[in-house]
Amino acid sequence: MPKIDLEVRKDINTNTPQEANPTSFAGLPTSFVAIEPCQSYSFEEVYQTIRQLFSHLGGLAQYVKSGDRVLLKPNMLAAQAPDKAIVTHPTVVEVVTRMVQELGGYPIIGDSPGGIVGGIQRYWDATGLTRIAKRTGAQLVSFETSKMFRCSSNGSQYYLTKILQQVDVIINLPKLKTHNLMLFTGAVKNMYGVLPGYQKTEFHKHAPHPQDFAKVLLDIYQLSRPHLHLMDAVVGMEGDGPSNGTPRPIGYLLASTDGVALDTIASYLIGFNPATLPTIREAKKRNLGQTKISSNVSTLQELKLNDFKLPSNFLLQIVPKPLVDIFKPLVWVRPKINEKECTRCKTCIRNCPVKAMRLDSDTLRIDYKMCIKCFCCSEICPAHAISLEKSWLARLFVNS
Ligand code: SF4
Ligand code: SF4
Structure with a gap:
């Protein structure tokens, strides 16, 4: 497949700093979170499960049109094999890639891991994404070498990857894990990767307290405007995540147009009270994530894991x-x-x-x-x- 022409999206004026969208992206009175069981990473099982999830949300065709450039943003935190449960499993990425292609879209897979060691290629190879790209013809992009655009939110300035402005659709593919600083990492935290390079550590310095860092995460989440979120919780991470915890089979894939609603449900499933999480609290202050969340599962409590090991902090x-x-x-x-x-x-x-x-x-x-x-x-x-x-x-x- 030829390389995709990454021209700037026509609907975005790149000459002026982009302001954050102050409202929920869901555009629905009640956010819907779809949950389906998925016990393995076999291609067939993941494919059928994701198809089912997207059908709960009205079908992927509602979001992806023929000719669209579609950014897939997995969690690619470390150059580690998928069975360590640090990164979004490549089968999940491959299934969404193929579904986008079935609709005539052009998938582009990108992330910016923190503290890159030995070049981005090492990360793509170790996490299985090089193989997926070869098999499907999807394009891998490095946010590290992409141009950036300046934007602002709540008085803070950010330089985000310009790839965000060069695609038509953004699909966020987070991994469900614990997180020592933020307690939980899911849809909102995963979008921090659109901030290339050492900016990531700088914001830790300026916002060391989790509640302040949550403001940064919510700013970036709002500025990056993902359209759809699909969470890999087939195997998540418990204990001292996001990279030093223990892989833990959870057995679900979840999807929503509302990342905050998705995080609320996912964090509840592993034993958190979502209202205590810094990102959810900050999101509520901004009226993000609908307070009424519906799902295709009637008994969320029965799905809850009561022995999930939470982080040391x-x-x-x-x-x-x-x-x-x-x-x-x-x-x-x-x-x-x-x-x-x-x-x-x-x-x-x-x-x-x-x-x-x-x-x-x-x-x-x-x-x-x-x-x-x-x-x-x-x-x-x-x-x-x-x-x-x-x-x-x-x-x-x-x-x-
Ligand atoms: S602690 Fe880890 S990152 Fe630091 S020098 Fe040792 S091996 Fe490298
Ligand atoms: S501030 Fe402390 S916890 Fe953070 S990177 Fe430095 S030594 Fe590690």
């Missing part, structure tokens, strides 16, 4: 901040380096937003007085050499 984040401040010296969770696993690659040093890490005579050290507990180092370490350490009192409160 979980209780510390839902305890009122003044209380945490009082007990700070006794209750803490912080990154810890496993010297034996560390390859001294310095990826964490380059990506620490406050420069709290350094190599000292071949020993990697963290200055805990400087550390803002963003856990970026743990998230991006290619050797999984940074785990989370809890104080004895934190261990009493947090599941271990």
Whole structure:
């Protein structure tokens, strides 16, 4: 298949900073979240399940027309094999790619992983996307090397990949995982990848508290305007996600036009009270995500996993901040380096937003007085050499 001409979409004026859409994208009085069981990543099962999900939403043809350029945005956080459950499974990406092609659309697959090590090709190869692109003729694009456009939301400026302006439809393909900083990562958090390069760590520095970082995530989610969300929850991640947790079979695929509604349902299914999650709370303040959520499943409670392991930081984040401040010296969770696993690659040093890490005579050290507990180092370490350490009192409160 020839390369797709990525001209700028005619309906977007790129000369002026783009403002965030202040309302929900759903355009519906009640957001609908479709859930279907899916027990494996066999192509046939995933294909039939996604077909069913899209039919609940009126069919993919409602969103994709012949000739449309369609950006598929998977989670490609790390150059790791799909069975580690860090990235969106390539079979999910392949099925959506083929469905877009069946409608005469041109699929483009892109992401910008945090702290890239060894070039983007390594990520495409490891996550199975190179194979998918070869098999289907879909185009892989690197947000890292794409041009950017300036936009603003709530007084903050962002430089997002220009690919967003060069496509007609955006389909978000998040992976359901826990997240040490934000507790949960799904549709809203997945769109953070449209922010290329080191900007990602900079925003951690300027918004270290999860509730402030949620504002950044919601800004980017609103600015990027995804049309459709399909979540891979066949196998998710529990514990210390998004990259150091444990793969956990969940057995569902979910879809919605409303990413906040989708995250609300998905986080509920794995045991969170969605109202305590920073992104959902910020979304509600912005009237994003409809408060009345309907789904094709009548008994959500029966689908709920009651033994899903939540991240180490979980209780510390839902305890009122003044209380945490009082007990700070006794209750803490912080990154810890496993010297034996560390390859001294310095990826964490380059990506620490406050420069709290350094190599000292071949020993990697963290200055805990400087550390803002963003856990970026743990998230991006290619050797999984940074785990989370809890104080004895934190261990009493947090599941271990
Ligand atoms: S902790 Fe991980 S990212 Fe940091 S230097 Fe060691 S291997 Fe590299
Ligand atoms: S040491 Fe790790 S957790 Fe601490 S600020 Fe740096 S990247 Fe964030």
